[in-house]
Amino acid sequence: MEPTNIPLQRRTLGGLLRLAEETARTRVYARLAEAGFPDIRPAHSSLFRNIFAGGSRVSELADRAQMTKQSMAYLADSLAAAGYVTLEPDPTDGRAKLVRLSEKGLLAQEAMVRLSAAIEREFGELIGQKEMADLRRSLERLADRLGALRQSQI
Amino acid sequence: MEPTNIPLQRRTLGGLLRLAEETARTRVYARLAEAGFPDIRPAHSSLFRNIFAGGSRVSELADRAQMTKQSMAYLADSLAAAGYVTLEPDPTDGRAKLVRLSEKGLLAQEAMVRLSAAIEREFGELIGQKEMADLRRSLERLADRLGALRQSQI
DNA sequence: CCCAATTAGACAGAACGTCTGTCGATATAT
């Protein structure tokens, strides 16, 4: 029997990215639950990642997260039900709704950033902190260039 | 007004990985559709990634893809309906079902690998081919170490 | 050889996150 058991010789870039991302995501949300934030799910990160300190509108958040207003409204509602954000009418625009992080929401956001950094350090222990720093820098550069592309195409 | 408009100063590792992965995924599946395989969706990659040339069982595929047998069976059924795989009873085990790539399925798998390589090259044009090669090597090392961890924990 | 335990998959039901399409209310610009 030949040792041709590996389905794909060269792993795809997408597969490699996905494995790293999924591992990081799983760890972050598991520890977030242990830390007292069990009702925050991965999808909520599009809100936490994009909200401003003074509050943001749903459509503003949807724009930045590159998703529909409906989807973002669904996330905002579920986070409001769990007490992470408050929803108030925007005084400057009668149509709009302001999403604002509550005290608990701020703590959760801080915990997410802290846990993400911890997992980055753990990855660094596996491949070396210097190599991990290089990896981050490359991903940042890639993200910047891809973002620039997206801007210019609009 | 302060320029404190960026919600998070330091982008999280997960966010960076997700952006790269999502961009690669979107491009691969858009071009796959243009190349004549419009009914292949991202979820199907867990099957294409893990299937052996001689065919594989559903539970074998589910194991390797780290998902439930039900989920993999659903993917296999939908790919069978679109003609990418055939489902035959396994002659060596009356309970089992063999999933095998059809001619069309093989072509699709090749196209996916080819497109993935093309997008990797495009990313390399953005950040430099050498830096891209380093990035891949780091991700491969990380994947290997994470895989080793997972093995030892079972 | 038989019975118990395991394994392969099927089926039903649910949850989650996303989408489209339509709608009323409010702002904005000509």
Place this chain on the structure above:
DNA sequence: ATATATCGACAGACGTTCTGTCTAATTGGG
């Protein structure tokens, strides 16, 4: 002042995953 655009709400759908339960088939220990 009216036409157009925007904000969010509502209803409905789809894709992907999960749990839980079930039958059929296989395997191993006594």
